[in-house]
Amino acid sequence: MNLKTEASVVPALLIPEEAPQAQKEKKGSLQTITDLRRAQAWELARWPLAKNVHWDRGRIHLPRSYLSRDGEDTRTVHPGTDLNQLVHHYYIEEVDTKWNDWVNYVHMDKVVAKRHEYLGPSPRVAGYFVGVDGEIFIKWWDSFLSDQWMGNQKWEVEIAWNGEKWIEKNA
Secondary structure, eight states: OOOOOSSOOGGGGGGOTHHHHHHHHHHHHHHHHHHHHHOOEEEETTTSSSSOOOOEEEEEEESSSSSGGOOEEEEEEEEEEEEHHHHHHHHHSSOOOGGGOOOSSSOTTOOOOEEEGGGGGSEEEEEEEEEETTOOOOOOOTTTTTEEEEEEEEEEOOOOOOOOSEEEEOO
16 A cells, blocks of 8 residues: 655646746735744743754854844754753843943843843844754844844845745745
8 A cells, every 4th residue: 555645736736936926926925924933033031932943963153242243152052952942041141241342222231231132122033044054043033123133134034936835945
């Protein structure tokens, strides 16, 4: 007995990416996926509710400030590491304010400064980008600034046509 495990799609029903119908849906899909990515972003000051387990060895880049203006730290990621917990623990730590002149977006008095306060007024983790070489970059969304950034550059949601609908690339 031969059981088929893949969903079968009739090739005649697939629509080419260049088709007017597909292009018509592209803009709406891009906005919907962007809104969904932002809604699911979790705030650094709170414990992450979801797990994001990374199953390969890699290295995560942790910016010290908004757009990595003051550099970044890196940490080794071992197989089975929950990236959300690693990022939360790193950014909830206090920073010695005597040794830096970074811009604190939360309070200027520098009494008790935590690492996440240097990333923006409301930094949220919208996801991760994993390069082919195992380098992991955090996709940031700041709801107060309405800005999305990763490392020292901005990022956009990228979508691809799978023959039936638009889906997010590198999700």
